[in-house]
Amino acid sequence: MTAATARTAGGYRPGELTVHRVPADVNAVSRALRGAGRKVALVPTMGALHDGHRELIRHARLLPGATVTAVSIFVNPLQFGPNEDLSRYPRPLEADLEVLREEGVELAFLPSVDDMYPPGAQTRIVPGPIADELEGAVRPGHFEGVLTVVGKLFQIVAPEIAMFGEKDFQQLVLLQKMVRDLNFPLSIVGVPTVREADGLALSSRNVYLSDEQR
Numbered sequence: 001m002t003a004a005t006a007r008t009a010g011g012y013r014p015g016e017l018t019v020h021r022v023p024a025d026v027n028a029v030s031r032a033l034r035g036a037g038r039k040v041a042l043v044p045t046m047g048a049l050h051d052g053h054r055e056l057i058r059h060a061r062l063l064p065g066a067t068v069t070a071v072s073i074f075v076n077p078l079q080f081g082p083n084e085d086l087s088r089y090p091r092p093l094e095a096d097l098e099v100l101r102e103e104g105v106e107l108a109f110l111p112s113v114d115d116m117y118p119p120g121a122q123t124r125i126v127p128g129p130i131a132d133e134l135e136g137a138v139r140p141g142h143f144e145g146v147l148t149v150v151g152k153l154f155q156i157v158a159p160e161i162a163m164f165g166e167k168d169f170q171q172l173v174l175l176q177k178m179v180r181d182l183n184f185p186l187s188i189v190g191v192p193t194v195r196e197a198d199g200l201a202l203s204s205r206n207v208y209l210s211d212e213q214r
Contacts, residue, residue, distance in 0.1 A: 026070070027157065039068065040157065041162070043072070049096045059189065061103070079149065109153075
């Protein structure tokens with residue numbers, strides 16, 4: 001598939017947001033764009049987009065060269081513990097898509113759980129000892145879930161660059177190590193933390209906090 005074919009098939013329209021749900025479809029579009037000399041920069045998210053996500057997208061769009069920005073929205077069950085907030089994690093999809101349009105994103109990838117983890121899928125990416133420290137010490141298995149889903153997104157979307165916030169610094173370090181250790185052909189860019197007026201780092205889970213907890 002050429003870039004022109006991707007356009008005429010509805011898979012990519014310059015300056016417009018196209019939404020993809022099937023892994024093979026977004027993979028074909030991404031590879032066609034790269035074959036036509038366009039860079040693809042991926043911003044992986046779980047949705048509930050806020051100004052921190054907007055900053056990641058803006059950094060992606062400012063990259064030199066002919067860059068197409070792709071954003072994935074997927075609430076990844078593998079990174080949630082048994083008593084965490086998977087079922088109530090915010091999922092304001094229409095508002096998220098509007099954010100992507102406002103920020104000039106051209107590719108959105110919204111897979112289902114079955115698309116990402118088909119029945120019988122058992123393979124996981126297991127991080128090294130650093131994943132057992134800090135956040136990993138109180139969230140066992142969390143970083144295994146993060147690395148597994150991000151590794152799959154890298155394979156499916158096939159970006160040349162991926163953007164992650166420095167807010168989740170342990171995660172950023174583990175992802176950089178995964179890319180080096182497993183020879184993923186891409187670069188990871190860390191983006192400085194965006195904070196609210198009171199200094200709290202922006203997070204989709206800030207809605208859970210009381211005034212006292214903030």
